[in-house]
Amino acid sequence: MAMMRYAEALNQALREEMQRDPSVFLFGEDIGRYGGVFKVTKGLMDEFGESRVRDTPISEQALAAMAVTASMTGTRPVLEIMYADFMPLVLDALINQASIYEYLWQNVTMPFVLRTQGGGGAGAGAQHSKSLDSLVAHIPGIKVVAPVTPADAKGLLKSAIRDSQPVVFLEHKLLYNLRDEVSDDPELLVPIGKAKTVREGTDVSIFATSRMVLESQKAAELLAQDGISAEVIDLRTLRPLDLDAITASIAKTHHAVVVNEGWRFCGYAAELSATIMDFAFDDLDAPVARVTLPDMPVPYAEPLELSVLPNAARIADAARATLK
Amino acid sequence: MAMMRYAEALNQALREEMQRDPSVFLFGEDIGRYGGVFKVTKGLMDEFGESRVRDTPISEQALAAMAVTASMTGTRPVLEIMYADFMPLVLDALINQASIYEYLWQNVTMPFVLRTQGGGGAGAGAQHSKSLDSLVAHIPGIKVVAPVTPADAKGLLKSAIRDSQPVVFLEHKLLYNLRDEVSDDPELLVPIGKAKTVREGTDVSIFATSRMVLESQKAAELLAQDGISAEVIDLRTLRPLDLDAITASIAKTHHAVVVNEGWRFCGYAAELSATIMDFAFDDLDAPVARVTLPDMPVPYAEPLELSVLPNAARIADAARATLK
Amino acid sequence: MKNSPSLDEQLEMHRKMVVVRRLEERLGELHKAGKTRGPIHRCDGQEAVGIGATAVLGASDFVTSTHRGHAHYIGKGVDIRGVTAEILGRATGTCGGRAGHMLIGDRDKGMIGGNAIVGGSIPAATGMALSIQVRGTADVAMCFFGDGAAQTGICHESMNMAGLWKLPVVFILEHNQFGLTVHHTVQSPVADLSLRAAGYAMPAEIVDGNDTVAMYRAVATAVERARRGEGPTLIEAKTYRMQGFSTSDMGGYQSDADLADWNRRDPIQVSRGALADSVSTERLDQIEAGAVAEVDAAVEEALAAPLPTFELFTRSSPYATAPEAV
Amino acid sequence: MKNSPSLDEQLEMHRKMVVVRRLEERLGELHKAGKTRGPIHRCDGQEAVGIGATAVLGASDFVTSTHRGHAHYIGKGVDIRGVTAEILGRATGTCGGRAGHMLIGDRDKGMIGGNAIVGGSIPAATGMALSIQVRGTADVAMCFFGDGAAQTGICHESMNMAGLWKLPVVFILEHNQFGLTVHHTVQSPVADLSLRAAGYAMPAEIVDGNDTVAMYRAVATAVERARRGEGPTLIEAKTYRMQGFSTSDMGGYQSDADLADWNRRDPIQVSRGALADSVSTERLDQIEAGAVAEVDAAVEEALAAPLPTFELFTRSSPYATAPEAV
Numbered sequence A, B: 001m002a003m004m005r006y007a008e009a010l011n012q013a014l015r016e017e018m019q020r021d022p023s024v025f026l027f028g029e030d031i032g033r034y035g036g037v038f039k040v041t042k043g044l045m046d047e048f049g050e051s052r053v054r055d056t057p058i059s060e061q062a063l064a065a066m067a068v069t070a071s072m073t074g075t076r077p078v079l080e081i082m083y084a085d086f087m088p089l090v091l092d093a094l095i096n097q098a099s100i101y102e103y104l105w106q107n108v109t110m111p112f113v114l115r116t117q118g119g120g121g122a123g124a125g126a127q128h129s130k131s132l133d134s135l136v137a138h139i140p141g142i143k144v145v146a147p148v149t150p151a152d153a154k155g156l157l158k159s160a161i162r163d164s165q166p167v168v169f170l171e172h173k174l175l176y177n178l179r180d181e182v183s184d185d186p187e188l189l190v191p192i193g194k195a196k197t198v199r200e201g202t203d204v205s206i207f208a209t210s211r212m213v214l215e216s217q218k219a220a221e222l223l224a225q226d227g228i229s230a231e232v233i234d235l236r237t238l239r240p241l242d243l244d245a246i247t248a249s250i251a252k253t254h255h256a257v258v259v260n261e262g263w264r265f266c267g268y269a270a271e272l273s274a275t276i277m278d279f280a281f282d283d284l285d286a287p288v289a290r291v292t293l294p295d296m297p298v299p300y301a302e303p304l305e306l307s308v309l310p311n312a313a314r315i316a317d318a319a320r321a322t323l324k
Numbered sequence C, D: 001m002k003n004s005p006s007l008d009e010q011l012e013m014h015r016k017m018v019v020v021r022r023l024e025e026r027l028g029e030l031h032k033a034g035k036t037r038g039p040i041h042r043c044d045g046q047e048a049v050g051i052g053a054t055a056v057l058g059a060s061d062f063v064t065s066t067h068r069g070h071a072h073y074i075g076k077g078v079d080i081r082g083v084t085a086e087i088l089g090r091a092t093g094t095c096g097g098r099a100g101h102m103l104i105g106d107r108d109k110g111m112i113g114g115n116a117i118v119g120g121s122i123p124a125a126t127g128m129a130l131s132i133q134v135r136g137t138a139d140v141a142m143c144f145f146g147d148g149a150a151q152t153g154i155c156h157e158s159m160n161m162a163g164l165w166k167l168p169v170v171f172i173l174e175h176n177q178f179g180l181t182v183h184h185t186v187q188s189p190v191a192d193l194s195l196r197a198a199g200y201a202m203p204a205e206i207v208d209g210n211d212t213v214a215m216y217r218a219v220a221t222a223v224e225r226a227r228r229g230e231g232p233t234l235i236e237a238k239t240y241r242m243q244g245f246s247t248s249d250m251g252g253y254q255s256d257a258d259l260a261d262w263n264r265r266d267p268i269q270v271s272r273g274a275l276a277d278s279v280s281t282e283r284l285d286q287i288e289a290g291a292v293a294e295v296d297a298a299v300e301e302a303l304a305a306p307l308p309t310f311e312l313f314t315r316s317s318p319y320a321t322a323p324e325a326v
């Protein structure tokens, strides 16, 4: 065990997997000499050379399409897309390419990972602050994970690299400096598709991923002050969903709040709400509450941005409302 | 009134709006000399010339971005994207460009229309048969419509062209030859944001758009044979939603089926389910049933494709299940 | 002449062209008889491009193709019976009827694969070339793409990276004068698209796309260069699409003069002419008859084959949305 | 010399460059003092490109910009006070603090606008040029973009259409040697990106981007050509980014020799040198002092201005998801 930043945990995962498997290689903008704008790939070009750690031109569309076919032909590429806001540029590669071949051709595998980071709170403006989770979670055949702790970041990235299917790995710009204990066992993997109960409770279940888990935990503290016992579940994987964890918690609490930093309409929180409708309707005593960004661009100025991002207070309010 | 095909109704809408307003112009692949692969723009280049009706190179990404700024600077572009499957290529223009400026700059308007057609049933394979409704419906500041009748096709396209906001206009390849009465009053507009009850009923509400309205109507016939009275609501507009029509119907029937030809997970049907959860939970006697494509690529061979497309039988089954 | 095909290779190219031509003709008939599904993109008149270019490749080289891939499939060695059955949506098709004619892939043959997103074949081959370079083998990747596809952004991005990293990829621009129904002069202000290669520090060559031997020679040089680690080449093959864009094309925009002109340069006739000195007419007729019979048999077999049946995925499927979902 | 700026124009360009430089320096200080928000992209050393190119334009011409747009904003006449307040996130900013420094737009000035999606400015101006052509006015659209942006697919698609349709657009490639932290030699195999213009049948010129007068002349020729309906031009302005990529750049990859070299060619010094014969040192000092004072006043004013307050949309908002929703 060692204390390290979320970014360092990712770096360690990449290093270990590259040491273990020579078919793993990294490419992306500014990831080589500079080590990545969030420093996740720091030192890796020095260790593994310019062929396995490549700085690329600004060409997201082709890069993603190349990751798909490189992964079909004997390598395990890990592509960094600098901001989740640029995911629209890679969606053709995911929707019209990566999504279809496992079904059409069957005897191909596509073991690539697309890492990106999204989210607001850094004053980066409308084109650099979005969470577009539902765009990728909508795509059949693509797994999507979004860890919040350094340990899960490391363990899930290692699982993603070893997975035989495409995995989109969602990071958050405000998490990179978060420090916590991380195992140095290079075989410790965190399984894709398993949620984690980060706080047990009996009155209301709060489901979240990525940075919103932290806000949900704070919300649970606020609720505790009012005598409300909130269970907080870190889904960790957006697709495939850990249905058992969701239904088991709701069977206990009968109330649910779903939290996602992206837009509300057709957003990831809508799927969570609909999934709960499908599988836990009879256990629900109140409608599921969605806490999301309002349906608008992320503004730049601090008071504006802080007004729109989902936070502990809004989550707690939503939980209280379901209990009314 | 005149009988005409859905494609002709669209053609008439374009012609009338181009006659009325010289700032309206059309561009897209094969829309000029050839008149469009679905013949929607037939004869318009002859009538309006090569400047206002342009054949373009295969460059969806730039075309969409150009529609955004052309619409900011004095014209009303109508862009045809040949297949909805190519929408990933235009999403950056919608998400990172069109979506943000009305909020950021306020004194700009973006009166452009992006027409496309999607859906399965024509043996066009995994890259030419998709409905990606939720990808566009997720975007703030963009209206999305999907008419099923020739009359609505004409009336909504005219409204879309006159709207000051971006409108994505979703057609369906299996609807172009559908014939029905269409008004020749050039001022008859169908308002964006208003649903239409196409069949009244008391036991269960079925909500659909585009070709799925036809399947829902057939499902209502099947249900009627079992003595079940289904109400079928053609939403017509995917965004902004006609909430009143949805809640009023559920208040009457207490059961709902939501139908969408796209994928299930994070799909448009999920939003409908979540919206009903938000606004009509107390009126529901059973969970909302989602009828969608399974989460997989659209297969080519006829028996495979017909097995995955949502149809009347599956809708009727879902309705029966909600009434159990 | 450097890199000329052997006589055997030339005969094999000839045979494969006839296979493809016969397939296209039979598909045309089957379409008229209502026995096909969806639009089918025939490559009549363009066979020499795909057959000539793939003749240079080995089994472990990769090819990516387009919506108009029949010659590429056959060229790279995919079984004609599987291809035919796939086009006809049969369970015995190369992809079990799931893919259809635009998306045929055969991993074992290195054909992965058809791609109906215009431009999609270009980064696909470039990504395979990247994989080859990272793994350090001497294979090459080849992509086919059209004059229409050359206008896509992803073409630019891919060629820039291929030139920058000297990737072992051969770009075959199949310039058949049209992108769907639109003439190339309405899609680009330059007629010879290969002049863009200079912008990627990449050598380029314009080749007679109706001549298998010319294609073979130019591509062989490009493949050798790629295998030596010297990077990509752009081959612009000038040819002409003798049929409509697809079986649903209503036509009317191709000039009779052009059609007559290009008909005189039919690649199968060009190939016959080139072989006339070395091979007897009888032998050529026999090869052609064999090819025709092979296709006809494949068509009959496919028509008699069962349609696929659908099975919904289980939770172990990569498409499952939840580990426990059905 | 043809298309040379008048002395007044030259002095105004000089003044504006000093405005921009002072703004950049003040932003650097404010950043260090923790008074800015998010990354800020300074253009120290590149001022002559934006100021020289926009000096040619009229009020009804359009400009689109990048994440590094301060010189473009000021050049096109956006009020320095609004720009400064916007960068500092104030209610008095050009966009009320909603946009931030990368996304400033001012419709009335024809600056629409900044764009932080790399490559985004290119189709944006091309689309405006299409609008101009459809409406038949004599305006032009101009976009700025970087050497990094030149590798994006959308650049290719846009230039092809501009060349094909002879759109009235002027492409200003601001070649500052880096895309973010990556040197241009690691992004493209060709150093002079303007050689790609031939692939779009478009004239191109390489210009000293540190010389406002050279920029003015080349751009004036291009603008005239566009207004005459003769189509687009690509201007490749060679310059250098004297600061980090943004205020969060940790640096370490720009060589001291290069920095020293380009420092000797500081565009403000080049401009002073060019004006030395016609204008007294006192007059130049006075102009510069005025520019500095204007910026300092704008900064003080912005720092004292109120922060914006948030109001949630009503149902009449374009962002409402339902006509009746709040």
Ligand SMILES: Cc1ncc(C[n+]2csc(CCOP(=O)(O)OP(=O)(O)O)c2C)c(N)n1
Pocket: B029, B058, B060, B082, B086, C066, C067, C068, C116, C117, C118, C119, C145, C146, C147, C148, C149, C150, C176, C178, C179, C180, C241, C245
């Ligand atoms: C991204 C995309 N845009 C449009 C289409 C529709 N489409 C299919 S083929 C084609 C023309 C392609 O032209 P070219 O690349 O020259 O190939 P050819 O048909 O001539 O073989 C078009 C526009 C598509 N499949 N994909």
Ligand SMILES: Cc1ncc(C[n+]2csc(CCOP(=O)(O)OP(=O)(O)O)c2C)c(N)n1
Pocket: A029, A058, A060, A082, A086, D066, D067, D068, D116, D117, D118, D119, D145, D146, D147, D148, D149, D150, D176, D178, D179, D180, D241, D245
């Ligand atoms: C599509 C996209 N990819 C990546 C980025 C991140 N990014 C911002 S600026 C930049 C470098 C741009 O280089 P260049 O075009 O030369 O402009 P410069 O910064 O040199 O002015 C990158 C990679 C982005 N904003 N948009």
Ligand SMILES: [Mg+2]
Pocket: C146, C147, C148, C174, C175, C176, C177, C178, C179, C180
């Ligand atoms: Mg072509």
Ligand SMILES: [Mg+2]
Pocket: D146, D147, D148, D174, D175, D176, D177, D178, D179, D180
């Ligand atoms: Mg640069």
